Amino acid sequence: MSREEDDAVALVRVYCGLASADPADRPASTGSALTSAVVDDAGRLLHVCEISDDPAGYAQLVALLVERSGGPSGAAIAADSDDHTVTSLLSAAGRPLAIADDDSVDDFAERFADDDSLEEMQSPPAERRAVGLARALQAGALSAVTLPAPRDLANYKQVLAAHAALANGRHSAAVALREVLRELYPAALRAYPDPAGPVSLAVLDALPEPGMLGGTVARGREVAVAADPVAAHLVAEGVARADQINDAITALRVAISETPRRATVNRVLTSAVAETVRQAVASVRACDAACEALVGALSARVTTPAPVPGRRAAARRSEQVGELAGLTGTTATGLRTIRPAEPEPVGRRSRPEPRTGGAAPLPPRPLGPPPAVPPVC
Structure with missing residues (x-):
């Protein structure tokens, strides 16, 4: 699926879908993740990426x-579960959020898929579900509302x-830097x-100034x-790898050589x-x-909940349990649990009462006939 269909970033009303990745498709060491998709008012896919659930x-x-x-409050968000850390933080921040169940998520992925896009049809299931949720919001099939903040995150609203x-x-x-x-x-x-x-x-x-990398061919060595x-x-500071830094500097040098220097920016204004x-x-x-400081504070205090298996994971686990049960029936017959030994009773009060043969106790029999009522004269 195309990560970005349009290079130009337009500030419009957007809709976001969040779908959880299948735990079976990810190694356990990577942790849980979510796939986010953003569409515009026309349902056109603007961006899709994977984010960590933290x-x-x-x-x-x-x-x-x-x-x-232009602001997170102007975007409606739909998710396939409210058990994620990201969705909990969105609710605590007061963002409009919609939650859909597994059946609805699958239906949206099929109903709002772009059949004309080969890349979208061949994309992973998590991306298709995220795009389906975003387009369901755009089409009005889902409505995002402000949900109550989780109790454990109520104190982090200011943060x-x-x-x-x-x-x-x-x-x-x-934006100011770009201008x-x-x-x-x-x-x-x-x-x-x-x-x-x-x-x-x-x-x-x-x-910060093109003259630092500019120069004639004769000064190329300098x-x-x-x-x-x-x-x-920059490599010593840990900004990026050496090849990435060299590529960035080379790209800037080539751009300087291909861009004519404006007459207004003369040597007098170089330092400015x-x-x-x-x-x-x-x-x-x-x-x-x-x-980063605020995110670090949240990471130190917000615990990521254990991933709750959805319908797909539960069905897959039931199949695995069935397979194990079949193996157990053929290879582990005759095995039973061993009850731990109890200590021997000591004293009369600790002795168990004698038990009958398993039937209910018989009702007591009367010792004699009931007393007769004397006749009245």
Whole structure:
């Protein structure tokens, strides 16, 4: 399934579907995960990805909804279960949410599937269910409402509200960075479709002015020497792998050579341009750091519930139990549980009463005839 059908990010009303991945298709070490799908008012698929079922996955989903709709509160969300950490955090944050059962989720996946899209028809079942839930919201088959906050998350409303404010602020800072680069550093937009990504931010912070990588062919050796320490420094800081950093710097160098330098940005404004780009990058990074602090606090206090098996997993487990029962009937006949030995009774009060042969006790017989009533004279 296409992860993104349109590169342009349009701020429209969007609908999100969350489907849990089949535990049988994932190794146990990876933990539980959810597949999220976002569609617009026309039902067109905008984005689909997999998120972890923890506070970090919740933060990733909120950032995606802010990027697509301008704010997480403007997006209706449908999920196939309310037992997930992400759905619990959404309810605690006051987001409109709809919960569908397994039969409805399967029906939506078939009813709202795009038969003309070969990629969508060949996508994994979890992605088809997520897209079906999102399009069910868009078509009005589901209605998202504000659900009561879970009792154990009621004290985190302020934290979630602060995180939502930071997510909106981060989006605004990313938009401001893009506009600054458009006017002062257009080669950066040509090199990086998303200049607010972690690698792009690190490279722009280290090389905030095109003159640091620009130069004539005769100075190509000097440029290469200047780029190597920058790449080594970013790798040492753990920003990304060495090949990713080198590819990002190479893309920026090529974009600078192919982008004509604007006459208004002369040598006098070089230092001002570099400082402006650095501060714009710092504003995005500040929001990221604040969001990470809140997500870390939530991760330390919110426990991820054990995955509750749905109808599909329960049916599969019953089949496995049936197979084991069949094997037990042929290979383990005659086995029975051993009752632990009880201590011997000590004293008269501890002795058991004598038992009859198993029948109910007989009623007592009268010793003689009942007394006769004397006649009345």
